[in-house]
Amino acid sequence: MALLSIQNMTKRFGGLVALNALNINVKEKSIHSIIGPNGAGKTTFFNCLTGFYRPEEGEVLLNGKSIVGLSPDRIVHKGIARTYQNIRLFPNLTALENVMVGYHVHLKSSFLGPILGLKSTKMEEAKAKQIAMDLLKYVKMDGKEETLAKNFPYGEQRRLEMARALASQPKLLLLDEPTAGMNPRETQDMMDFIEHMRGEIGITIVLIEHQMRVVMNISDIVTVFDYGKMIAEGLPEEIKNNKTVIEAYLGSGDAADSH
């Protein structure tokens, strides 16, 4: 059964159709890659899923329930978390605090709990801290929990952002170019890590990716966008040999004319 089902989703900016009647199903516990040339609407697609933009038409079902039109914070509660193409951590918070903010949706305390020092609040905080520490360990950043996020090198910032997203314990994780700006070694590490996540935590992952090596190696299924339209979908091998896809990437007379 599909965890995420997108039906006929369309997003326009003024006259520009950024996403054009998309129909995509994401299977549970799969790694689903979205590829496409620059400006194909991949990040807009993520922004629509997470509620940052509101699609004009269509339906998004998570586990059969509609989430379209909800505010971003409500959507996190429903179980979707994301990372950003250009890393967006909370720069002046420590690594630990960054991850604990990610766990926000599972905490209940509000105003009076911490002030009165209620036992339930303390236990909840202790648990949150434990989970955050475990996650930092999971992304191999233990021992650095008190460092400010802005002071980490690039690769660690990526991992920290991943840990923060995982802290909300999502059913579905959206990764926006997780290997951007990484050298081959770091890329390999990241690929291992993504597969690990799927295997160990049993999470469903949708990722936008430019490096074909990554896409072909780890994806269960690949969807190709071009000009806001889905032009192909299939197993990595099928996509590799798909004529439309090659045309979209390399460009051909026809493709250029049609727009």
Place this chain on the structure above:
Amino acid sequence: MTKTQSLWNHGVKIGAIGGVSVLTISLIGMVQMFGKRFIVADFLPMGVAIALILTILTAYLAAKKTSIPDKSIQLANSVISGLMTAGVLSMLVIIGRSIKLRTVFVEASPQLYNILTGGIQGAGGIIFLLGVGLLCGVFAGILILLNDLWRKLIVNALATVFVLGLLQELIMPILKAWDLGVTNYIAELFYAMNGLTPMGAILAMIIFSIIYLSWYANREKIKKGYGDLPKETQKKTKYLGLLILAIILIVLPQVLGLFLSEVLTIVGLYVLLGLGLNIVVGYAGLLDLGYVAFFAIGSYVVALLTSPQIFDFGLNFWQALPIAVICGVLAGVILGIPVLKMRGDYLAIATLGFGEIIRILVLSDFLKPWLGGAQGIGSIPNPNFFGFHMVKPQHIYYLLLAGCILVVFISLRLKNSRLGRAWMAMREDEDVAQAMGINLVATKLLAFATGAGFSALSGAIFASKIGSVYPHSFNVFISINVVAIVIIGGMGSLPGVVIGAAVLMGLPELLREFAEYRMFVYGVALVVMMLLRPEGLLPEQRHKMALHDEPETEAKTAA
């Protein structure tokens, strides 16, 4: 030709900036106004001291910015800068003595020219002025040429003298109040009636130098010694420090006289206001310029409930206090709902507008039967603490202290909680915070309402301190003062608020002439702070101290 120009470029350019700065403070009357207050009695007035500091500072910068590492060129640049500054001022004197500038610039008076020229008329005065500029340039140049230790020593020794001279009215009464032979002797040795004695100034420099040099010589040892102490002892030292602080805070108003206690309560009031606003601005990153509105609401609620003037509810202060705080919180929520949906920078103006609306409403004839209009509400009774009337400023001080401790406690508790993290996340990046599941409006509303509650609390104490409330006490400047305290102290930093309030509210009370230039200096301070040190005087400590780990370890054992 072009070569020499580029060599002198910095000296001329930065010297001109220095000249314009000193010209500005002269023309707005600062040099004259502070001419009657002496740092060193009958020798160095504060106004001149400020002008000299500016000149030396710009000359120092001129030398430092010189890209050529040649010492003589650096020296030349600082001298040129000093001369430039003096040159600009000489122009003012020459023009001012021939044309009557006063029809436009109200402060361009003959007295000003006399101060600038050391009282010498004619060309001699100009030569004197240029000579002083030259000396300033040479002094700055020498500072550049010295090594780090000596430069710091000289600058800090002079700063000590400046601060001691500035705080005469604070230190003298304290010393005299003990009325012991020793303290009286020290007081008379250091201070004349108007500033430090020359002897005192020299002594202060010598004493400072000895302390500084001995610390410098042993600094490695001291730091290492403390680091080597076991964790337990370090913790104990910290507790001991807190204990001493607490004792000082409790004893302070008893040592200070009536006037200084009054100053202390004013500072205390602003610390309380600042701590509340710190949650809104420092933690949640919402720039609230209408903070005074909630302060006014707190004051008026207490006034209406306790004063017999308009409605005779006959409540006492302690019964009215919680109601005032609740009203503040409610007002915060009601204002917050429409306003917090706006983007960050609209918020500042919308809240500013709200503050004005409250003031205009209170002032209006329309609400006069209920709020007293421009005459306000008087005869608010003093708080009564178990049969003890709190009448003197000292008593109000303890009330404020208790309020501050409460707010500090709440701030610290909230900071390391789910809510506090949500606030800080929101401050760092609103979109991402929302993408982490944080409900922006609700979270902002909580910050806003918390701050409003604290503001109302301060307002309630303020009303009972003054004994009456007038709409004119609640103008936009209170909001601006508090914002400046929080920002200059360091956003999100609790000690920063205390320092900010002491510097921004305490100093002007001690230097009464300063009141005139208060907003001018705040404006400069805000701009300079944002340009050079946006994190504030005492930045927020992001690494938790050992003291705050306690609740978590406790919780662990509980779990």
Place this chain on the structure above:
Amino acid sequence: MFQKWKDRVTLTDIVMWMIGGTLLLMCLWGSVSTIRAGLYTKSHWIDFVIFGLAQGSIYSLIATGYTMVYGVLKMINFAHGEVFMSGPFTGYFLAMAMWRSEFLDKHPIMAIIAIFALAMFISTMVAYLVEKIAYRPLRGAPRLIPLITAIGASFFLQYLFRGLYGSGINAYPDVQILDGFWMILGVRVLKIQVIVIIAAILMMLLLYGFIMLTKVGKAIRAVSEDKEAAALMGINVDAMISTTFIIGGMAAGAAGVLYALMYKQVHFFMGFIPGLKAFTAAVLGGIGNIPGAMLGGVFLGLIESVAPALFLDGLGIIAPYQLKDAIAFWVND
């Protein structure tokens, strides 16, 4: 269906609708009872409207400065009210000098042009320097930091001018050709108000034409859209930002002189409240949108002049004019 609603409509929305609805009802009820009671005659209303238009067109001129700066820098130039103040406050001394030498009465047009020129020059310089010294080093800083800087700059300028020129309220000299009435379509209107409206409209047309038609105007619009892309197109972004401040400063200086001629007084704090109102106008018109800001200013001026009488009198509120600023700010919230 209900489930769908529950997730999507928040409590704050409901509160907002309630507040909005109540205010609308109160306004309606107030207007109906005012009109039925017949407290004001037709000529009163015309006076209100013309005064509102004159005042509003001054707000419009200031508001364009806010809006353009917001466009290029995405920040509120809090000090813009002081840019507005600095020009006419300086111009006052020129006006007085000309008045004393009787030049003002002999060549009033020349004199007024001279006042405009000086005031616009000073305002422009202030705007330019504020940008260059205070805002330029902060490009790319977190949003709160330039905003705080702007607030600091605003107070710095207010008290700088207070220190330089004194803290008193200075009365602008009378210019005889601007005094008195005109009969327009059988209605008696104050000359100065008509002149203010016409002058403001002319200046706004000029400004709008400059932004829409010239090459520099196009470059400024490009910078507003996307700084990086504009820079890649070879536009000197810093120069365009300076130009924006210069144009805004000129408009504010001109608005300041109109204000001084209409209200006949200048003082160091005169920029604060009109600045706030003009900002409100810019927000009303959709910030970043120049014609919007112009319309917003006129609208705000009208509301401020008509609303106290129309809405509040009918509700039996005494001394409604004390509340006119309150109304202006409510519109903002």
